[in-house]
Structure formats: C-alpha cells, structure tokens
Amino acid sequence: MNKLLEKLKIEIPIIQAGMAGGITSPELVAAVSNAGALGTIGAGYMSPTSLKKSIHTVKELTSKPFAVNLFAVNLEVFSTDINEMQKLLNTYRKELGIEMGKKQVKVKDYLQEKIYLIIKEKVPIVSTAFGVLSSILIDRLKKNNITLIGMATNLEEALLLQDAGYDLIVAQGFEAGGHRGTFNTVKYPRGCEISLHVLVQSLIKNISLPIIAAGGIYAREQIAGLLKQGASGVQLGTRFLVAEEAGTNDSYRRAILKADYGDTVITNAFSGRPARALRNEFIDEMEESGIPILPFPIQNELTKDIRAAGSDFAISEVQSLWAGQGAGGITKEETAREIINSLHQENAAKKVDV
Amino acid sequence: MNKLLEKLKIEIPIIQAGMAGGITSPELVAAVSNAGALGTIGAGYMSPTSLKKSIHTVKELTSKPFAVNLFAVNLEVFSTDINEMQKLLNTYRKELGIEMGKKQVKVKDYLQEKIYLIIKEKVPIVSTAFGVLSSILIDRLKKNNITLIGMATNLEEALLLQDAGYDLIVAQGFEAGGHRGTFNTVKYPRGCEISLHVLVQSLIKNISLPIIAAGGIYAREQIAGLLKQGASGVQLGTRFLVAEEAGTNDSYRRAILKADYGDTVITNAFSGRPARALRNEFIDEMEESGIPILPFPIQNELTKDIRAAGSDFAISEVQSLWAGQGAGGITKEETAREIINSLHQENAAKKVDV
Numbered sequence: 001m002n003k004l005l006e007k008l009k010i011e012i013p014i015i016q017a018g019m020a021g022g023i024t025s026p027e028l029v030a031a032v033s034n035a036g037a038l039g040t041i042g043a044g045y046m047s048p049t050s051l052k053k054s055i056h057t058v059k060e061l062t063s064k065p066f067a068v069n070l071f072a073v074n075l076e077v078f079s080t081d082i083n084e085m086q087k088l089l090n091t092y093r094k095e096l097g098i099e100m101g102k103k104q105v106k107v108k109d110y111l112q113e114k115i116y117l118i119i120k121e122k123v124p125i126v127s128t129a130f131g132v133l134s135s136i137l138i139d140r141l142k143k144n145n146i147t148l149i150g151m152a153t154n155l156e157e158a159l160l161l162q163d164a165g166y167d168l169i170v171a172q173g174f175e176a177g178g179h180r181g182t183f184n185t186v187k188y189p190r191g192c193e194i195s196l197h198v199l200v201q202s203l204i205k206n207i208s209l210p211i212i213a214a215g216g217i218y219a220r221e222q223i224a225g226l227l228k229q230g231a232s233g234v235q236l237g238t239r240f241l242v243a244e245e246a247g248t249n250d251s252y253r254r255a256i257l258k259a260d261y262g263d264t265v266i267t268n269a270f271s272g273r274p275a276r277a278l279r280n281e282f283i284d285e286m287e288e289s290g291i292p293i294l295p296f297p298i299q300n301e302l303t304k305d306i307r308a309a310g311s312d313f314a315i316s317e318v319q320s321l322w323a324g325q326g327a328g329g330i331t332k333e334e335t336a337r338e339i340i341n342s343l344h345q346e347n348a349a350k351k352v353d354v
Numbered sequence: 355m356n357k358l359l360e361k362l363k364i365e366i367p368i369i370q371a372g373m374a375g376g377i378t379s380p381e382l383v384a385a386v387s388n389a390g391a392l393g394t395i396g397a398g399y400m401s402p403t404s405l406k407k408s409i410h411t412v413k414e415l416t417s418k419p420f421a422v423n424l425f426a427v428n429l430e431v432f433s434t435d436i437n438e439m440q441k442l443l444n445t446y447r448k449e450l451g452i453e454m455g456k457k458q459v460k461v462k463d464y465l466q467e468k469i470y471l472i473i474k475e476k477v478p479i480v481s482t483a484f485g486v487l488s489s490i491l492i493d494r495l496k497k498n499n500i501t502l503i504g505m506a507t508n509l510e511e512a513l514l515l516q517d518a519g520y521d522l523i524v525a526q527g528f529e530a531g532g533h534r535g536t537f538n539t540v541k542y543p544r545g546c547e548i549s550l551h552v553l554v555q556s557l558i559k560n561i562s563l564p565i566i567a568a569g570g571i572y573a574r575e576q577i578a579g580l581l582k583q584g585a586s587g588v589q590l591g592t593r594f595l596v597a598e599e600a601g602t603n604d605s606y607r608r609a610i611l612k613a614d615y616g617d618t619v620i621t622n623a624f625s626g627r628p629a630r631a632l633r634n635e636f637i638d639e640m641e642e643s644g645i646p647i648l649p650f651p652i653q654n655e656l657t658k659d660i661r662a663a664g665s666d667f668a669i670s671e672v673q674s675l676w677a678g679q680g681a682g683g684i685t686k687e688e689t690a691r692e693i694i695n696s697l698h699q700e701n702a703a704k705k706v707d708v
Contacts, residue, residue, distance in 0.1 A: 195527060197551050197570060222551050325549060325552045
C-alpha cells in the first residue's frame with residue numbers, strides 16, 4: 001500500500017493544488033475528491049467566514065477526504081509607505097474606470113481563527129506553503145489527528161518541515177505555477193530555482209516522509225515517470241484551472257488554453273512574492289517602470305482591485321494569470337473527473353521497446 | 355530494440371555530454387564508450403589539429419562508437435570595441451599576475467574543416483548545440499552515414515532540427531550545466547527556461563525522433579523515471595566532470611564535490627551566452643559592475659586567459675565552473691565505468707508499493 005494513499009485515505013495519488021483567489025470552488029474540490037483524488041480548498045486569503053461556507057458546501061457535495069491550504073507566514077501588515085506604487089497603479093485604475101487606490105494598506109490573516117475552524121469542522125488534511133507553521137499550531141492540529149502537508153522548494157526546507165512534524169512533503173519544482181513556496185525570498189528573490197526531477201531526487205534520498213511531486217505536470221507520462229523515480233504522488237494546479245468546476249474566469253481560461261510552453265515567467269509584480277505566471281502587459285510594465293515592488297502581502301493587497309477589474313472586464317493583460325510551464329500542453333476544458341481519469345492510467349508511458 | 359541504441363550502435367542509453375574546454379579527454383571518451391555508453395569529444399572550441407589528435411587517441415583506446423560535439427553557429431568574429439570590458443578584466447589579470455588583455459579580439463571557428471576531418475576519420479556520430487547545421491553540411495555528413503544528434507531547449511527548436519534531417523534530439527532542460535542550447539538568445543537572454551520533464555513531455559508528443567533527456571541527471575532513479583516517461587536515453591555532463599579520466603582541473607573538481615543543489619546560476623559573464631555554473635566571485639562581480647557583457651564568442655575569448663590562470667593557480671573563484679543542478683548530489687570521484695554502472699541498473703527506482 002502506497003503510504004501517501006494510506007495517510008490521506010484516498011484512492012488515486014493525485015492532489016489538486018490549493019490555489020488561492022477563488023479558483024478552488026467547492027464544486028471543484030468535491031469533484032476531485034469524489035473522483036478518488038484529493039481536492040483542496042485554497043484558503044490562503046480567505047476570511048474565516050468564507051472558509052466556513054466553503055467547507056460546508058464541500059461537505060454537502062462529498063463524503064470523501066479533502067484538504068484546506070493555508071499560508072504558513074504572518075500576513076498581518078499595516079503600511080502607509082505606498083504612495084509611489086499607488087501612483088503607478090492608479091494609471092491602471094484610471095484606464096479601467098475603477099476607484100483610485102487608498103493611502104494606506106491593512107491586511108489581517110486570521111490564521112489562528114482558520115486553524116480553529118478547521119479543527120472544529122474536522123477537516124482531515126491541512127496543507128501549507130511559504131514556511132513552517134508554529135509548533136503550537138502544529139501540536140493543535142496533530143492532537144486532532146489532522147494530517148499535515150508542507151511545501152518545500154529545496155532540501156533544507158523539507159528537513160525543516162520534517163523536523164517540525166509534518167506528515168508529507170510537496171516538492172515544488174521551479175516549473176510550478178503560482179507562488180514559489182520558497183521560505184527565504186531575500187536569499188532567493190526569484191524563489192529557489194531547482195527543477196522538479198532534481199528536487200525529487202534530493203528529497204527521496206534524504207527525507208523519510210512520502211514526497212509529492214509538483215510543477216509543470218499535465219500528462220500521465222510525467223506522472224508515471226515521477227512515480228517510477230520515487231515520488232509517492234503528484235500535485236497539479238494549472239490543469240485544474242481549466243476544469244469545468246473551477247472558479248477560474250473566462251479570460252484566464254482562454255489564456256491558459258492558448259499558452260505555449262515558454263510563455264510563463266517568474267514575477268513579483270502582482271504580490272511582492274516571486275510567482276510563475278503567463279507573461280502579460282502588467283508584468284512587463286511593472287518591471288520596466290523601475291519602481292520597487294513592495295513586499296508581500298502589501299503589493300498583493302494593492303493590486304487586488306486591478307486584478308479583480310481585469311477579471312470582471314475580461315482583460316487578461318492586468319490579471320495575475322498564474323500558470324506552470326505545463327500550460328503549453330493544456331488544450332481543453334474538462335470535468336475534474338475527466339482530468340483525473342486521463343492522468344491516471346496504468347502503464348501509461350510511451351512504449352519505447354527498451 | 356530501443357531505437358536510440360540501434361541508431362548509435364551502443365548498449366546502454368547514456369551519453370556523456372560533449373563538454374568543451376579540455377574536459378573530454380580521449381581517456382574519458384574511450385572509457386565511456388568501452389563501458390557500453392556513448393563518449394563524446396567536446397570539440398566546440400578545438401582547432402582541427404587538436405581534434406585530429408583527440409580522435410586518433412580515442413581510436414587507439416576504443417573500437418566502440420563515439421561522437422564529436424560541435425557548435426552549430428558561426429564563431430568567426432573580429433572586434434576592436436572591447437576597451438571597457440578589457441579594462442575591467444585587466445583588474446583580474448593584474449591580481450593573477452598575467453599579461454594584460456589585447457586591444458582587439460579575433461576568433462576563427464574552423465567548422466567546415468572539422469566536418470571534413472570527421473568525415474575523413476569516419477567518426478560515426480556528430481552532435482551539435484546552439485542551432486541547426488547548414489543544409490550543405492548536413493547533406494555531407496548524411497551522405498557519409500554519420501548520425502546527427504541536435505540539441506533543443508523547446509519544441510520549436512526540436513521541430514527545426516527534425517525538419518533539417520537530424521536523427522536524434524537532446525532535450526536540454528533548464529537544470530542543465532554549461533551553455534544553454536537555446537538558438538535565440540536575444541528572445542531568451544537567460545536561455546529558454548523549460549524544465550526537463552516538461553520539455554521531454556512536449557517532445558515525445560510532437561517529435562517522431564528518439565528523445566535524449568539532459569539536465570540535472572546524476573542518479574539512476576532519475577534515469578528510470580525519464581525512460582518511463584518516454585525518453586529513449588539520457589545525457590549527463592556534470593557527473594562525468596568528476597570522472598577520474600576527465601580533464602577537469604582539481605579546484606573545479608573540489609567545487610563540484612562540495613556544491614549544494616541551489617548553488618548554480620545562469621550567467622553570461624564568462625562567454626556572452628547564458629550558461630549554468632556554480633556561482634562564484636567572478637560572476638557576482640561582473641554582474642555588479644554594470645558593464646555590458648559582450649556577445650558570444652567575444653566575451654568567451656576575452657575571459658579565456660583569466661579562466662586558464664584560475665585553473666593553473668587553483669583559484670576556483672575566477673573559473674567558469676559549469677555545472678548542472680544535479681551537482682548537489684555528486685559526492686565522489688569514480689571511473690567512468692563505475693559511474694555508468696551506478697547509473698544503469700534495472701528496477702532502480704525506490705520501491706513505493708504503489
């Protein structure tokens with residue numbers, strides 16, 4: 001028995017990534033779990049109220065296990081030193097016809113409240129990114145038999161997660177879409193750049209926990225190869241972005257479907273943290289402006305209304321089109337079940353008569 | 355029968371990369387081929403005289419097939435506009451106690467002469483990087499039954515190589531050491547950044563030639579995974595850098611053996627072309643200088659004496675320490691045969707009881 005399947009109580013070693021920002025609708029999460037894989041609510045930016053509603057709806061739609069994804073960093077911030085960036089961003093707001101930006105930014109993260117809620121709601125699995133949860137929170141989750149999945153972009157981070165008591169490790173390769181999970185973005189401004197198969201190799205040899213490979217995966221041959229290498233499971237984000245059940249807006253979906261393999265870049269223009277997205281005008285213009293990007297989550301909070309307007313008005317050039325390098329191989333919208341069935345077939349690798 | 359083994363007339367689907375700059379001693383090339391894999395003379399910068407001598411020595415040491423690697427770009431250049439860079443480089447020369455730099459630079463590439471020599475010497479296999487050989491040279495090689503291996507960093511390049519008549523394609527992932535094979539470094543200043551398993555997936559689905567996976571490979575589990583995914587073979591450079599038979603100097607060897615997975619960066623500081631190397635003082639200082647790096651091969655020619663002095667005086671901080679991301683997993687020097695034996699074992703992947 002695969003330890004990953006045992007620990008997560010699922011049938012297929014595929015995890016739908018906990019993409020934040022309204023992508024992981026309860027319908028998507030439940031459909032993935034109902035298909036035998038693991039659905040994940042991307043709750044990084046959610047309020048406790050939204051998360052509660054989301055958990056309840058998922059529970060109505062499935063009796064299978066599912067996960068909640070959280071950010072293991074302090075998001076609490078209050079800043080007034082945002083004038084220069086707001087001035088630049090106001091040029092977008094003017095063009096989009098939305099309200100000008102505020103003179104200060106305030107973010108609360110509700111991490112403790114969300115952990116309490118997860119325990120109360122008996123959510124069986126929590127996954128985290130960007131760091132290691134505090135030992136108090138880890139103890140609390142483990143006392144309630146909640147399985148913990150951490151994300152690492154190098155061996156050092158994986159060892160920290162293992163030592164802290166996490167149960168499984170997601171190895172996030174450089175090719176992955178969305179935010180780099182790298183803990184120390186001062187040391188690695190673009191995030192750690194280790195590619196997936198090198199990262200998996202270093203973890204299977206040095207970490208005793210099951211390893212979940214993530215980054216650029218969109219096809220069954222990749223999964224067959226990574227499991228053969230020694231990964232216990234895989235995690236996919238981008239492919240589920242275009243699942244029929246996902247909350248992804250239409251212009252974002254179209255951008256993914258028409259993307260080529262080389263179209264993604266690492267940028268911190270949207271959030272202040274390095275992340276992989278389809279290159280667009282917003283990224284290019286922010287980089288060319290020479291104005292320093294503010295740290296996460298300040299930059300994220302400042303660009304939120306612009307990205308939302310981009311979604312409302314179907315303007316992909318001002319949206320954060322998070323995508324992995326595998327976007328180039330994704331060409332159609334399908335149900336979550338169809339996606340999982342196409343990814344999970346035995347003896348799937350191309351026959352080469354070795 | 356694996357088509358790659360058939361085309362190359364070898365027994366083990368492993369190719370030793372054609373690393374330029376004196377690494378691929380005839381002893382290394384012959385030892386790799388004698389072990390059943392494919393040795394390659396890295397002849398990109400060689401004169402026809404050196405290449406001839408190298409081919410003769412390899413032939414004395416093995417009767418097995420071997421390859422010669424060439425650069426499929428025009429290296430011919432004459433430039434006098436090098437003052438600013440020479441001024442900066444002279445600070446290194448002064449410190450190293452070597453002759454100051456010249457006021458002009460001249461490079462000849464002898465590509466045609468080397469092709470003639472290869473045909474005359476009946477070398478069975480030619481591999482190329484950086485582009486597609488001219489149709490005249492391809493015709494000439496093919497008429498002489500020479501097998502052609504091209505290197506691609508994206509699907510577009512692979513299609514160009516296939517259309518031009520190449521026989522096999524090396525898929526060079528972002529994690530690979532040394533120069534990025536990317537054809538268009540104006541469009542991709544860091545080289546194309548597609549990771550290996552994503553690149554392999556795009557090629558096995560869209561290219562009919564056998565695909566050779568390259569980049570970050572150092573362990574048998576990676577090879578098992580990539581073959582399972584659909585690659586027909588693999589190419590390794592960094593692991594062979596520390597083969598006992600290799601021409602690698604001692605300080606370079608030590609740097610590889612002590613490297614960690616995250617220690618490599620993409621830089622054009624040494625040659626004017628993006629390449630992956632272990633980060634060192636030379637790279638950092640060149641980038642901080644703000645002085646524009648000259649195009650390939652001018653920059654390469656200008657830094658050559660400094661790098662050679664670094665080798666002579668065992669100063670790794672001014673050498674081009676080309677290395678892939680797998681350097682972090684390489685911990686000992688072995689013979690080429692020991693390396694190949696450790697990489698080539700059946701059922702090698704970690705058992706995970708799926």
